[in-house]
Amino acid sequence: MAENGRPKVAFFDFACCEGCQLTVVDSLQTHLELVEAVEIVQFREAMTEKGEDYQIAFIEGSCTREQDEARLREIREQADIVVALGACAHIAGVNAIKNVQPSLQDVREYVYGDKWEQYDSYAARPISAVIEVDAVIPGCPIDRFEFLDVVKKLLLGKKPSVPDYPVCVECKLKENVCILETGGTCLGPITRAGCDAIYPTYGVGCLGCRGLISNPNENAMMDVLEEAGLTVEQLMSKMTMFNAYEPAHIGEAVASPAEE
Ligand code: SF4
Ligand code: SF4
Ligand code: SF4
Numbered sequence: 696m697a698e699n700g701r702p703k704v705a706f707f708d709f710a711c712c713e714g715c716q717l718t719v720v721d722s723l724q725t726h727l728e729l730v731e732a733v734e735i736v737q738f739r740e741a742m743t744e745k746g747e748d749y750q751i752a753f754i755e756g757s758c759t760r761e762q763d764e765a766r767l768r769e770i771r772e773q774a775d776i777v778v779a780l781g782a783c784a785h786i787a788g789v790n791a792i793k794n795v796q797p798s799l800q801d802v803r804e805y806v807y808g809d810k811w812e813q814y815d816s817y818a819a820r821p822i823s824a825v826i827e828v829d830a831v832i833p834g835c836p837i838d839r840f841e842f843l844d845v846v847k848k849l850l851l852g853k854k855p856s857v858p859d860y861p862v863c864v865e866c867k868l869k870e871n872v873c874i875l876e877t878g879g880t881c882l883g884p885i886t887r888a889g890c891d892a893i894y895p896t897y898g899v900g901c902l903g904c905r906g907l908i909s910n911p912n913e914n915a916m917m918d919v920l921e922e923a924g925l926t927v928e929q930l931m932s933k934m935t936m937f938n939a940y941e942p943a944h945i946g947e948a949v950a951s952p953a954e955e
Pocket of ligand 3: 835890904
């Protein structure tokens with residue numbers, strides 16, 4: 696805690712595009728009360744100071760190298776509260792697309808060319824695969840209002856929570872025409888809500904950036920797929936965008952009933 700009684704907060708980035716941190720910067724500009732409620736001691740994208748004394752750590756990005764593990768453990772050791780910021784940190788997100796390519800070596804050569812040996816890289820993982828995480832802010836990028844809500848709850852000493860029901864619930868409340876009924880694919884039935892079903896509202900199927908709900912109803916999902924004339928393969932191909940880290944789990948959740 697700072698001498699002024701405000702909790703010290705730090706932001707860290709690992710493998711990511713830093714879009715979630717940009718959303719944070721944007722949120723702080725429109726909600727100055729938060730800047731006054733905490734003391735930000737480290738935030739590479741927004742300031743040059745680099746304080747190492749902090750209580751709350753927001754971590755953006757995936758673990759994709761051995762050296763990331765040591766850095767994550769250092770942060771965990773220092774911080775009382777660790778928050779995974781965005782899909783890359785929460786579920787490995789788009790970084791995990793490389794995990795399902797035929798060869799990680801091919802990926803390294805494709806990205807780094809003949810300099811590939813200079814860059815460490817292994818399969819992408821969410822930060823929870825390495826350290827304990829106290830809260831998550833899902834999404835790619837995060838939703839600014841959800842970020843503000845999580846910070847406010849942390850400051851009040853409450854444990855932040857995110858919705859654990861499917862995007863379909865929000866979509867139905869908005870009275871959208873279901874994408875599945877118009878021949879499209881949509882991961883809404885098994886994806887965590889909280890984005891106000893923004894994709895389906897604009898006529899695009901959900902790609903699952905907020906991760907799976909904790910108990911995806913695979914039987915209901917199979918019924919939905921069957922009714923819409925879709926296959927598990929079509930659904931799984933959409934899964935790789937944000938949820939490639941856990942293809943086995945996803946496969947179980949969606950495919951098992953059909954195999955019985
Ligand atoms: S979750 Fe999306 S917006 Fe956020 S850092 Fe990762 S790729 Fe960028
Ligand atoms: S499947 Fe997609 S479009 Fe249909 S109700 Fe669910 S979220 Fe909406
Ligand atoms: S509709 Fe799906 S992909 Fe779009 S923001 Fe919501 S959870 Fe993410």
